[in-house]
Amino acid sequence: MASSSSKKEAAGARIGRLSYWIQSLAYAALGAAFATSFFVFLSPGGRESSQFSTIRHGIVDSSFHEDHQQLDLWSKPAAAATRIPLGLKSKSLRIVVTGGAGFVGSHLVDKLIGRGDSVIVVDNFFTGRKENVMHHFGNPRFELIRHDVVEPLLLEVDQIYHLACPASPVHYKFNPTNVVGTLNMLGLAKRIGARFLLTSTSEVYGDPLEHPQKEDYWGNVNPIGVRSCYDEGKRTAETLTMDYHRGANVSVRIARIFNTYGPRMCLDDGRVVSNFVAQALRKEPLTVYGDGKQTRSFQFVSDLVEGLVKLMESDHIGPFNLGNPGEFTMLELAQVVKETIDPEAKIEFRDNTADDPHMRKPDISKAISMLGWEPKIPLREGLPRMVDDFKQRIFGKDGTSSSSDEQQ
DSSP, X not given: OHHXXXXXXXXXXXXXXXXXXXXXXXXXXXXXXXXXXXXXHTSOOHHHHHHTOXXXXXXXXXXXXXXXXXXXTTSOOOOOOOOXXXXXXOSOOEEEEETTTSHHHHHHHHHHHHTTXXXXXXXXXXXXXXXXXXXXXXXXXXXXXXXXXXXXXXXXXXXXXXXXXXXXXXXXXXXXXXXXXXXXXXXXXXXXXXXEXXXXXXXXXXXXXXXXXXXXXXXXXXXXXXXXXXXXXXXXXXXXXXXXXXXXXXXXXXXXXXXXXXXXXXXXXXXXXXXXXXXXXXXXXXEEETTSOOEEEOEEHHHHHHHHHHHHTSSOOXXXXXXXXXXXXXXXXXXXHHHHTOTTOOEEEEOOOTTOOSOOOBXXXXXXXXXXXXXXXXXXXXXXXXXXXXXXXXXXXTSSXXXXXXXX
16 A cells, blocks of 8 residues: 555556646747847837937037049949838838928928938038928928938938928029938939839920920020020920939939928028018018019929829839829919908019029929829919918017017
């Protein structure tokens, strides 16, 4: 009996030890699984943390200077980042917007952030304003870098919207023709396999002899005129963009933007809509240059932003005209501004500036058929939104003049 009892005790001990080891292994496996889940889902990934390691609540000042290497346009580009088929929005994109603190750029940033993308704004604040993007401060998917794109910049992104360029005569006449920024951004797109969108301009058509203007019209330009620094800079930028596409297989898109208006335009920047609105609000005469019979087409900024995004996500390179084909003479525009702000406003005629185009109207049939885009907001609907913004910036919310914004 004793022998039988001892055997049972030994067997029980072995079973107890076996149960102990099984429980230990189970707890160890459970702990390993928990730790793995913690580091995978809760800790910042290597790429995300390395790329968003700078301050998001203020401005990062990027003033470094890299040694410029000899341009190697024709070498094999870096492997493109894994892309999601168009239409399948299963993850957010990482996007850089040069000039993203400016008028159009800041509205584009709003659109991209709103749909869930991570956005890096690069701006030297020549015409951009920190106030245009301050409402994104604190958002972990937003970053603002003070940097001039004429100096190289290293980033890892999926898309590059290149908007960095003064677009008003007051500003670009004092800027020498400069395509270095475009060259640097194209080089970045080539190195990291990002898609690049160039915002060109209707100014490439010069003083057109074709009306309305189609994308295959080569223009009527004066390469040595006072406006030529802007016109020729954009024409050269288009050429460089196609060079990088054909020679280095960079994925590119080209938009030719026509006159655009809306909130956040710079005050008194020489563009006719902002001039008229600011003058009418200040009870000043509306300045019309020449006889006022020159024509322009005006699109609201949200329509333009929608077109830029559709172009970036399309399979088409372009160029595409992005503008509103509704055409107004300068006198007709002045009358709309008077009706919106002050019917008693006076009109003052002055001598016209050199090389001012006599007419400008986009043919957008290509954008309609290939992008499914056309503007939706007419001038009489969009102008009051711009007026409300200008009122706050000129007079302040309390109705008094805002000196800081008067300088913008």
